[in-house]
Amino acid sequence: MISVNVMNTPLIASDLESEDLKNKVVEVNKMIRERTGLGNDFLGWVNWPATYDREEYIKMQASATSLQDKIEVLVIIGIGGSYLGARAAADMIKGLYPINQKVEAIYVGNTMSSTYVAQVQAYLKNKRFGICVISKSGTTVEPGLAFRLFEKQLWEQEGERAKELIVAVTDKERGALKVLADQKGYQTFTIPDDIGGRFSVLTPVGIYPLMVLGVNTDEIFFGAQKAMYELTEANLDNPAYKYAVARYLLNSKLNYKVETLVSYDLQMQYFNEWWKQLFGESEGKEGQGLLPTSMIFSTDLHSLGQWVQEGQKGLLFETILNFSRPTLDVKITKDPDNFDQLNYLDGKTLDEVNKVALEGVLQAHSQCGEIPNIVLDIDGDMSAQNFGYLVYFFELAVAMSGYLLAVNPFNQPGVEVYKKNMFKLLGKPGLES
């Protein structure tokens, strides 16, 4: 379903064949499957597409269907791993302006911008809305504050009915959010103990809000299961490992420091954000890790494209997501006046032109030299199935590449530092000094 082509870098092709690396891949694969590496208590995602809790899944479907009938907007509260996956999926699968969308999504708790929050409050006035609040710890300030504000607004607008309109996704038994939800009688769904935030999109963290938004989550699981059963080989015929090893070599042997994930579809912007968190938090530790960045082409070719083509070399390489077909296409027709002189494109589709742009960019970036490309050819369109497949593909790839760097890919001690400092500065009881 995904093939990986490493281009514009002959050195990598020969390196990929080295015995040393082949042995390393076998060793790391074993660490992932047998749970013997660092952070092994967070490997629940490896078999999750086959082992997820069916009973809870059915309960979520019933709850989501009932909520859909009661609301016009779902306020999704979460930050980082507790929201990016759902947003990535909703945008990729449904697009940015879906027609016949029963429930609109609004994301809060991902920022403390007072202007943004105040505007959402005003927008929701007199609207029928519900809340899905997602936090594993229940103590993260951004979603905590957002929940406090929007819960209050909902109770003011709906009275007792608010109870039926709030759903919490959180830890099974620990944490402030679980206690609060139980005491106030809100329905809760569980974030498994052995799956960290950025690996949690296939758990209720991503699946519950997506169900309310009308995304086909069965198809997401189908794609993830397919990936789980297909991506098992402990060698570079496994595309997830080939991708992991290629980027590892570009970094460790050729000293590239920045990877940019490129997509040719605007609705992939939040998928890029999800990917950045996955790789940035998993690898960026102990002074290591590629800086994950992203661009949307051809949009960014008209801004950052200049830098890529003629700026500093030997720093950045590109990983390109190339879907074999678009979800929707648009036909280009002849214009009698032809003022724009575009009649030579008559009969083509917009996607055909977009694909030619991809070819042209690959050529341009090989002409200027020193910009390696890893092209991920994905069979099909931006479907729910492909979303599930890609999620699993990248999760497996980052486990491999993190272990190749000899770091723990499943913790994020750096994220905690600012949280602690902020608690101290705000005078949180017990943490003032």
Ligand code: PA5
């Ligand atoms: O990957 C992570 O662990 C983080 O991005 C968390 O998901 C984020 O900080 C939110 O944490 P919580 O779900 O505890 O509110």
